[in-house]
Amino acid sequence: MKVSSLFLFSALLLLDTAAASPSAKPGKKKKKDWGNKKPKNFIMVIPDGFGPTSELMARDYVHWKDNSTTMLPVDGLIIGQTRTKSSDSYVTDSSASATAYSAGIKTYNGGVGVDSTFTPYATVLESLSLQGFKTGLVVTSRITHATPASYIAHTHHRDLESNIALQLIGHAHPLGRRVDLILGGGSCHFLPSTTPGSCRPDSTDAFTLAKGLGYNVFQTRSEFDKNPKLPYLGLFTRDHMSYEIDRDSAKEPSLKEMAIRALNDLYSATRKSKQGFFVMVEASRIDHAGHANDPVAHLHDILAFNEAMDAIREWIDGHEDSPTTMVATADHECGGLTVGGDIPQDPSYWYAPSWFAGSRASAGVLAKRFLAFTGSDEEKKKFLREEVLKPYGISDATDAEIQEAAKITSSGKLETWLGKAMGDRARVYWSTGGHTGADVTLYGYGPKVEEFAGHRENTEVADFIVDLFGLNLESVSRKLRKNQTWVDEWVKPAKGETMKASVHGH
Amino acid sequence: MKVSSLFLFSALLLLDTAAASPSAKPGKKKKKDWGNKKPKNFIMVIPDGFGPTSELMARDYVHWKDNSTTMLPVDGLIIGQTRTKSSDSYVTDSSASATAYSAGIKTYNGGVGVDSTFTPYATVLESLSLQGFKTGLVVTSRITHATPASYIAHTHHRDLESNIALQLIGHAHPLGRRVDLILGGGSCHFLPSTTPGSCRPDSTDAFTLAKGLGYNVFQTRSEFDKNPKLPYLGLFTRDHMSYEIDRDSAKEPSLKEMAIRALNDLYSATRKSKQGFFVMVEASRIDHAGHANDPVAHLHDILAFNEAMDAIREWIDGHEDSPTTMVATADHECGGLTVGGDIPQDPSYWYAPSWFAGSRASAGVLAKRFLAFTGSDEEKKKFLREEVLKPYGISDATDAEIQEAAKITSSGKLETWLGKAMGDRARVYWSTGGHTGADVTLYGYGPKVEEFAGHRENTEVADFIVDLFGLNLESVSRKLRKNQTWVDEWVKPAKGETMKASVHGH
Structure with missing residues (x-):
């Protein structure tokens, strides 16, 4: 979402949120009454790495910009908080947390759809798919990243993304193809190692395999705009998709566009059946901006998440013929x-959110821009001031700052430096480049919520879905485990292999 | 609460909280059904300076200690979140926030029961008292501190605590004596300047004035234990009461003891009347430990708050003949x-909460202990290791640490140094010695909650009470404002006086 559209966005809030949410004025609450309706569909939204203060930071920016005091869309959907710890740390990573959400078990940081003995556990997506539900995964990260991976793949470490890619499309999955709709980034793990830009260690062509399994495969926005038919696999970027503030809308759809497209396509595909759909939508890169300590990229991905959530709520309201329950909660701060x-x-x-008003790009993109620039020392300093700091929103850089930044030779370090320069001005601080143990906010909408x-507890999210749809995850888990060859080859670490790498920067 | 009692405390949680709270297992929720009952009484609990991560830090400690995964008492009472900003900053102080809770208005940081033009606004306590409700204020800070002050006093700056003391007892209040029960610390603002330990700038003896206004006045735990009759004013300490971890239970009652005593006394006093009671209970010093960046003192005051909240919930359950609604929310992080x-x-x-297991005293108390010690350099280092760091929970101090700490000559600096030494071990970090803008968790229990x-928004807390009891704050505000002499003398800044001092460390 671009800054200019925020005005309309906020005006809409004033009209919509108060009436539709549980947070209207006391005594004037008009919550939508779903009666005793049972949901046909379930939407799980995961804003990755989104702590309570992430939302506050964004809301105060909107308040400053619009001179308003209204809530952001997700504020109106608050229903509680979620505890996030994993089986081996008070501070979880994304794969352990997503495995709790998808399979209802606590596992170690790094584990994907397995417990600490590397035993695979079935997910709600797999179980619902076997029952005839249509399923989808919509993310802004690589589609093989920890969160989406934990809904469909089972492997001892999240970093095995080329393995995960083949489980995702059903090629290396004992239950076959179980995901009908896939949108996101990360084509590099689908391209054979012989293709430039591949991240695969082997010559497997996962896109060709996917086609063989029935997927419509596409890699451009223009193909997305042509409304491909299910099942489809659309990956717009080699690596993660862009941060919202850097996104070229001609090349990459927004999270909201992908989410609403997914809902419409899954709705159409299940309109005439008793079984509905399940989709997991991840606002993946809120987390990456947190790791980079870049408040600007963090802010705009949070606003994009809020915009997508508002559209999802509206979609649910507009499709009462196919009652849909939505739960949203971060995996961790x-x-x-x-x-x-x-x-x-x-x-x-x-706190001075006004500082964000001038930001036009993420610290990561600007840092790379600077390091690609060649010129004299004076030219570099001028470039830094005009083409890096200014578009980041900092127009008052001191000579000492320019001097200091000009010396930095790593884009990662310049990225963090920019984030800190902005944070010191706005009074926004980070304590780590990793995660924290903070409870995260729990949101929900629709029947039974x-x-x-x-x-x-994060595992209760899976329990809730199991109860709503009467699933038997145990029986699906048994089906997975029966395939010993698959377990040995795709799930467990090879003999002598380190159990898990350390989990950094995810 | 002492560490040893936590075991029983947590065992109780397992039995109680799931059944009584909105957080039981999905599909097994058994929330107490209050039907359409209207409350007779209202309890407002304010854990001052208590952010979402404060609760998480304490819960994980209990989990580590008991090898449990259960919720703490307040977790089961979550109903939402509160936005806290003041009229002049995205980051509030306690007086602006308490004025929002008490009077339903946004004011500037430092303002007590007034708006930014220094116009007094009536509080729910004043309004309910005028309607015949019994009222109480129970705190662990000085009773003249910003939070309790904002429920009964009206003045342009929170630092005017000697002024506030006289409004509190009704001597300098246009509506006369409106608080029936007062428990806390801070007798220094009641003692005439001629008495040692007084903080008053004048020779006014506020305790004698209070007696003249009908109060039973006491200053010891033994008098508290003799069940004095209402109205009473019991202040146990000159300054703030002790942190929970430092509290001598022979001298100072716990927050829980004071809160339950208040509920029982207010209940007895209103048993036969149509009007019930209103009491504000503040866990005041969670905030002070935050300012000092002392995670140990913070932890134990949070546990004491949880224990008090559990007792309050139990009290409400046990007094269905006098239905009581309770709302609890911090004023800010x-x-x-x-x-x-x-x-x-x-x-x-x-995160390693195990580090807290060895803590026996707050950093503040231990820092003062060290600075009072005299001896050779070697003796000082030994004292530091054995009598300061060990009781703080740090038994593995390096020689370099001892060397560094031994050089510190200010107790405030040593207090912060100890907190940081503990934090670095446990991986607990602070970003400021002041407040942040974080949303805080909203808890509630009882009818209509x-x-x-x-x-x-924090102002909605007052709106909720106004709606519940059909109050007309405007008419009470008019009564206050009619007394122009009082407004000029007690509320407004004197001509030429600085509008407000800067607000630090509260």
Whole structure:
């Protein structure tokens, strides 16, 4: 979402959210009454690495910009909080958390759809698919990344993304093709190692395999716009899709566009059947901006998440013939974000979201732009001031800052430097380049969601879906485990292989 | 609460919380059904400076200690989140936030029961008292501190605590004595300047004035234990009461003891009347430990808050003849607390609450203990290791650490140093010595509380109470404002006086 569209976006909030949400004025609550309806469909939304303060930081920016005090779309959908720890740490990674959400088990950081003995556990997506539901995965990261992987793949470590790609499309999955709709980034794990830009260690052509399994495969926005038929696999970028603030809408659809397309396609495909659909939508890169300690990229991906959530809520309201329940919750906080610092003049406590108003690109993109620039020292400093700091929103850089930044020779370090320069101005701080243990906010909408309100362990998200649809994950797990060759080859570490690499930067 | 009692405390949780709270297993929810009952009484609980991560930090400690995964008492009472900003900053102080909770208005940081033009606004406590409700204020800070002050006093700056003391008891309040029950610390603002330990700038004896206004006045635990009759004013300490971890139970009651005493006394006093009671209970010093960046003192005051909340919930359940609604929410986050850091070995993401197990005193008390110690350099280092770091929970201090700490000559600096030494071990970090803008968790229990669920602006807390009891705050505000002499003398800044001091460390 571009900044200019925020005005309309916020105006809509004033009209919509109060009436539709549980957060209207006391005594004036008009929550949509779903009666005793059971849902036909389920939407799981995961804003990755999105802590409570991420939302606050974005909301205060909108408040400053619009001189408003309204809620953002997801605020109106709050139903509780989620506890996130994994089986081996008070601070989870994305794969352990997504495995809790998908399979209802606690596992170690790094584990994908397996427990700490590498035993595979069936997911709600697999179980619903076997029952005839249509399924989808929609993300802005590589589609083989930890969160989507944990809904369909089973392997001892999240970094095995080329393995995950083949499980995802059903080629290396004991239950065959189980995902009908796939949208996101990460084509590199589908291209054979002989193709430039591939990340595969082998010559397997996963796109060709996917076609053989029935998928319509596409890699461009223009093909996406031609409304391909299910099942489809659309990957728009080699690596992760762009941060929202950097996104070229001619090349990559927004999270909202992908989510609504997914809902419409899954709805059409299940309109006449008793079974509905299940889709997992991930706002993947809120997390990456947290790891990079880049408040600007973080902010705009949060706004894009809010916009997608508002559209999803609206979609649910508009499709009462196919009742849909939605639960959204982050997998963990990222970066240890805090907002507000002490300043020596009144008011002593202060956060200044106005600093974000001038931002036009992420710190990562700008840092790479600078390192690609060649010129004299003076030209470099001018470029830094005009073409890096200014588009990042910093127009008052001191000479000392320019001097310091000009010396940086790694784009990762310049990315962090830019984030800190912005943070010091806006009074936005990060405590880590990794995750924290913070509880995350639990959101929900649609039939039966009140029954899930409260403080929840992350595994209870899967329990809720199991209860809603009467699933038997155990029996599906047994089917997975029966295939010993698959377990040995695709799930477990090879003999002598390190159990797991350390999990950094995800 | 002492560490040893936590075992029983947590065992109780397993039995109680799931059944009584909105957070039981999906499909097994057994929320207490209050039907259409209207509450007779209202309890407002404010854990000052208590962010979402404060609760997480404490819960994980209990999980580690008990090898459990259960919720803490307040987790089961979550109903939403509260937005906290003030009229002049995205980061509020306690007086602006408490004024939002008490009077339903946004004011500037530092303002107590007034808006930014220094116009007084009536509070729910004042309004309910005028309607015949009994009222109480129970805190662990000085009773004249910003949060309790904002329920009964009206003045342009929170630092005017000697002024606030006289409004509190009704001596300098246009509506006369309106608080029937007062428990907390801070007798220094009641003692005439001629008495040692007084903080008053004048020779006014506020305790004698209070007696003249009908209060039973006491300053010891033994008098508290003799069940004094209402109205009473019991202040146990000159300054704030002790942190829970430092509390001498022979001298100071716990927050839970004071809260339950208050509920029982207010219940008895209103048993036969149509009007019930209103009480504000503040877990005041969670905030102070946040300002000091002392995770140990923070932890134990959070556990004491949870224990008090569990007792309050139980009290409400046990008094169905006098239906009581309780809302609890912090006024703001404090310290920018985050929990979890990256470490070079597996699991990379880590928080180690086990470090808190050895803590026996707050950093503040231990820092003062060290600075009072006299001896040779070697004796000082030994004292530091054995009598300061060990009781703080740090038994593995390096020689370099001892060397560094031994050089510190200010107790405030040593307090922060101890907190950081503990934090670096446990992987608990603070970003500021002040507040942050974080949304805080909203808790509730009792009749009608579901109607208040959701994402709330802090002013809506007052709106909710106004709606529940049909109050007319405007008419009470007019009564206040009519007394122009009082407004000029007690509320407004004197001509030429600085509007407000900067607000630090509260």
